[in-house]
Amino acid sequence: MAAMIVTFTDFGLEGPYLGQVKAVLHRLAPGVPVVDLMADAPAFDPRASAYLLAALAEEFPAGTVFFAVVDPGVGGSRTPLVASIGGRLFAGPDNGLFEPAMRRAADVACWAIDWRPARLSASFHGRDLFAPVAAALAAGKTPEQAGCRAIAPPRRPDWPDDLAAVIYIDRYGNAWTGLRASILPAGAVLTVRGRRLARARTFSDVPAGEAFWYENSSGLAEVAVNGGSAAALLGIEAGQELAWCDR
Amino acid sequence: MAAMIVTFTDFGLEGPYLGQVKAVLHRLAPGVPVVDLMADAPAFDPRASAYLLAALAEEFPAGTVFFAVVDPGVGGSRTPLVASIGGRLFAGPDNGLFEPAMRRAADVACWAIDWRPARLSASFHGRDLFAPVAAALAAGKTPEQAGCRAIAPPRRPDWPDDLAAVIYIDRYGNAWTGLRASILPAGAVLTVRGRRLARARTFSDVPAGEAFWYENSSGLAEVAVNGGSAAALLGIEAGQELAWCDR
Amino acid sequence: MAAMIVTFTDFGLEGPYLGQVKAVLHRLAPGVPVVDLMADAPAFDPRASAYLLAALAEEFPAGTVFFAVVDPGVGGSRTPLVASIGGRLFAGPDNGLFEPAMRRAADVACWAIDWRPARLSASFHGRDLFAPVAAALAAGKTPEQAGCRAIAPPRRPDWPDDLAAVIYIDRYGNAWTGLRASILPAGAVLTVRGRRLARARTFSDVPAGEAFWYENSSGLAEVAVNGGSAAALLGIEAGQELAWCDR
Numbered sequence: 001m002a003a004m005i006v007t008f009t010d011f012g013l014e015g016p017y018l019g020q021v022k023a024v025l026h027r028l029a030p031g032v033p034v035v036d037l038m039a040d041a042p043a044f045d046p047r048a049s050a051y052l053l054a055a056l057a058e059e060f061p062a063g064t065v066f067f068a069v070v071d072p073g074v075g076g077s078r079t080p081l082v083a084s085i086g087g088r089l090f091a092g093p094d095n096g097l098f099e100p101a102m103r104r105a106a107d108v109a110c111w112a113i114d115w116r117p118a119r120l121s122a123s124f125h126g127r128d129l130f131a132p133v134a135a136a137l138a139a140g141k142t143p144e145q146a147g148c149r150a151i152a153p154p155r156r157p158d159w160p161d162d163l164a165a166v167i168y169i170d171r172y173g174n175a176w177t178g179l180r181a182s183i184l185p186a187g188a189v190l191t192v193r194g195r196r197l198a199r200a201r202t203f204s205d206v207p208a209g210e211a212f213w214y215e216n217s218s219g220l221a222e223v224a225v226n227g228g229s230a231a232a233l234l235g236i237e238a239g240q241e242l243a244w245c246d247r
Numbered sequence: 248m249a250a251m252i253v254t255f256t257d258f259g260l261e262g263p264y265l266g267q268v269k270a271v272l273h274r275l276a277p278g279v280p281v282v283d284l285m286a287d288a289p290a291f292d293p294r295a296s297a298y299l300l301a302a303l304a305e306e307f308p309a310g311t312v313f314f315a316v317v318d319p320g321v322g323g324s325r326t327p328l329v330a331s332i333g334g335r336l337f338a339g340p341d342n343g344l345f346e347p348a349m350r351r352a353a354d355v356a357c358w359a360i361d362w363r364p365a366r367l368s369a370s371f372h373g374r375d376l377f378a379p380v381a382a383a384l385a386a387g388k389t390p391e392q393a394g395c396r397a398i399a400p401p402r403r404p405d406w407p408d409d410l411a412a413v414i415y416i417d418r419y420g421n422a423w424t425g426l427r428a429s430i431l432p433a434g435a436v437l438t439v440r441g442r443r444l445a446r447a448r449t450f451s452d453v454p455a456g457e458a459f460w461y462e463n464s465s466g467l468a469e470v471a472v473n474g475g476s477a478a479a480l481l482g483i484e485a486g487q488e489l490a491w492c493d494r
Numbered sequence: 495m496a497a498m499i500v501t502f503t504d505f506g507l508e509g510p511y512l513g514q515v516k517a518v519l520h521r522l523a524p525g526v527p528v529v530d531l532m533a534d535a536p537a538f539d540p541r542a543s544a545y546l547l548a549a550l551a552e553e554f555p556a557g558t559v560f561f562a563v564v565d566p567g568v569g570g571s572r573t574p575l576v577a578s579i580g581g582r583l584f585a586g587p588d589n590g591l592f593e594p595a596m597r598r599a600a601d602v603a604c605w606a607i608d609w610r611p612a613r614l615s616a617s618f619h620g621r622d623l624f625a626p627v628a629a630a631l632a633a634g635k636t637p638e639q640a641g642c643r644a645i646a647p648p649r650r651p652d653w654p655d656d657l658a659a660v661i662y663i664d665r666y667g668n669a670w671t672g673l674r675a676s677i678l679p680a681g682a683v684l685t686v687r688g689r690r691l692a693r694a695r696t697f698s699d700v701p702a703g704e705a706f707w708y709e710n711s712s713g714l715a716e717v718a719v720n721g722g723s724a725a726a727l728l729g730i731e732a733g734q735e736l737a738w739c740d741r
Contacts, residue, residue, distance in 0.1 A: 003520075003521065003524075004517065004520060004521065006513075006517065012417075012418040013260055013507055013508075014260075014286075014287050014417070014418050015285065015287065015415070015417045015418060016284050016285045016303055016465070017417075019253075019282055019283050019284035019285060020284070020303075020306070020464075022282050022283075023251065023253065023282045023284070023306075023307065026251060026280040026282060027250065027251065027308070030250075030280075033520040033524075035513055035516050035517045035520060036513050036516075037510050037513035037514070037517070038509065038510045038513060039508075040508050040509065056510055056514075059514070059517075060517065061521070073451075074449075074450075074451075121463075121464035122448050122449035122461070122462075122464075123449050123450065123461070123463060123464050124463075124464035127464065128464070168509070170506075170508070170509045170511075171506040171508050171509060201616050202568075202616035202617050203568075203617065204567075204568075204570050214616070214617070215616075216615075216617060216618075217514075217615035217616075217617050217618035217621065217622070218510070259664075259665040260507055261507075261533075261534050261664070261665050262532065262534065262662070262664045262665060263531050263532045263550055263712070264664075266500075266529055266530050266531035266532060267531070267550075267553070267711075269529050269530075270498065270500065270529045270531070270553075270554065273498060273527040273529060274497065274498065274555070277497075277527075320698075321696075321697075321698075368710075368711035369695050369696035369708070369709075369711075370696050370697065370708070370710060370711050371710075371711035374711065375711070
């Protein structure tokens with residue numbers, strides 16, 4: 001039995017969608033805690049979501065099961081997938097959502113979900129397909145026992161290792177990028193909309209109102225303003241591209 | 248012991264209200280998972296909420312306990328109720344919230360909640376009255392053991408079987424109606440604000456930007472736009488009435 | 495083992511922050527339910543949050559563990575704290591957040607958190623420091639076993655017993671004050687922005703559209719309008735000061 005199921009979606013917290021998924025998870029994996037990591041992953045944007053998920057998943061132990069669904073192609077032809085990446089298990093669509101995590105892991109395995117429920121709605125595979133499979137994995141079944149078939153991991157060789165763009169803006173207006181701070185030189189300068197930003201350790205090391213970047217608590221380069229909103233001050237939206245250089 | 252308690256309210260996710268209710272549920276029904284199905288049911292609108300609840304409750308197994316509170320009359324004279332409908336248990340106000348679910352079930356029984364807590368606030372019967380009763384039912388007590396008295400089910404004979412109106416708009420701008428898709432002819436046309444909408448299987452079957460209706464994942468007719476917001480495009484708000492005809 | 499961990503934060507429900515904290519709590523205190531009491535405590539305002547927390551905590555039994563983090567000084571020099579107040583346990587920053595609760599309790603004890611995790615991010619002590627300690631307490635460890643050292647309770651003697659200001663505005667526009675209704679004379683009049691407000695028992699006792707104040711379900715004086723938004727009608731924002739007089 002898994003220690004935890006983690007949800008990562010663009011469903012939003014409003015409406016019945018996340019609750020419907022969690023009801024399935026609790027029903028089919030009784031006793032396994034379900035934690036909502038994020039319900040506001042970049043909507044309809046599997047690529048930005050993928051770099052976010054890779055960074056966030058790092059802090060979870062092997063054996064964690066992720067219900068990871070950002071799936072604008074629902075009802076279309078993409079393959080439903082189970083992936084084992086560095087000991088963590090993921091259920092979700094084959095649209096690149098697991099690419100950066102795969103890129104960074106030593107051991108990767110994939111399965112196509114062949115199983116279909118008695119009732120599969122046209123618009124909500126999260127509830128009807130991915131949730132039962134995630135719950136089966138969390139309850140201790142192997143992917144094969146959960147109706148999956150081993151396949152070669154589908155990859156996106158054209159995607160970069162890190163994404164030089166804003167992938168998430170939090171409620172404080174901090175702009176998460178898809179760049180791991182660990183790949184940047186110590187004195188790297190980020191350039192966003194013509195503004196050059198130096199690195200700081202954290203907010204309190206910078207004068208009030210000043211923009212900077214720092215390694216955030218998930219290991220990503222984040223653009224921030226001490227006591228203010230970077231998004232508002234710099235006019236940044238999710239998707240904004242940026243550049244970096246040494247010094 | 249019930250397998251699950253489900254909350255369905257108009258409390259919102261913000262503020263302490265839902266958390267206060269869940270604390271009571273966990274305290275009095277230890278070990279029973281609590282799933283928030285919806286906290287943004289149509290506010291102060293028990294009728295729209297009722298058609299939504301009836302549709303959503305269908306997918307839960309017998310024995311599920313619903314904490315269902317949309318209760319503009321709190322502090323007034325409406326009766327607090329327990330209802331057993333098709334094997335599911337509901338605790339909530341007697342304001343019609345359970346009427347459509349009752350209408351569609353073979354077996355219905357009702358109880359008035361006579362029990363009163365030592366401390367009953369004037370404004371928050373959800374926390375003080377309905378939550379302890381829902382928890383007692385989930386912990387395995389009968390309604391009588393939970394301080395309830397059998398009554399004839401209060402009904403709303405003047406309410407329609409299905410509601411030809413928009414009852415919920417989700418974060419994508421999709422407009423849920425109170426019409427079950429199963430009662431509509433296969434080729435039914437919906438008319439909303441003068442616009443005639445044809446049926447489709449799902450989003451990807453319709454050209455981008457086009458409005459249509461389809462059977463959503465909860466069995467209701469839903470007005471939608473492929474890649475857009477039906478609410479914005481058609482100028483729809485919750486409560487909007489609509490019509491349907493065959494062909 | 496504690497019966498429950500309660501989160502009280504200004505993290506918001508959006509983004510990964512609350513989920514990351516809950517993952518730690520579930521991992522380190524398996525089997526203990528976690529209830530989100532509030533994620534929209536007054537942001538960056540430990541003083542307003544403190545009066546809110548004191549009122550809300552009252553309804554929880556002894557032994558409850560609170561993860562209470564409103565911490566604009568993260569990364570700065572404030573001390574991380576564990577407090578035992580009236581039998582409840584709190585983990586959070588030493589910035590006054592526990593002062594009103596301490597003021598009202600017969601028995602208070604405090605510990606400084608000396609323990610540090612192997613990885614302490616500069617910006618997210620909630621996840622890295624307070625959550626592991628709260629979980630250890632919930633799992634049955636003493637503060638000393640959790641790496642804490644007894645200290646004299648840090649106090650704020652200059653803070654008032656009750657705060658004559660609006661500390662929270664809920665989604666309905668009701669304005670919670672930091673004044674316990676129990677300290678006000680029965681016929682007390684509240685004055686907000688020049689408007690004198692009389693007391694009522696609850697909404698339904700007041701004509702529609704009229705402003706009043708009443709003892710809310712958490713024991714605080716709350717400014718409200720029957721069928722409307724007090725915040726909008728009276729032009730109130732969080733932080734608004736008010737006065738009261740007898741008669």
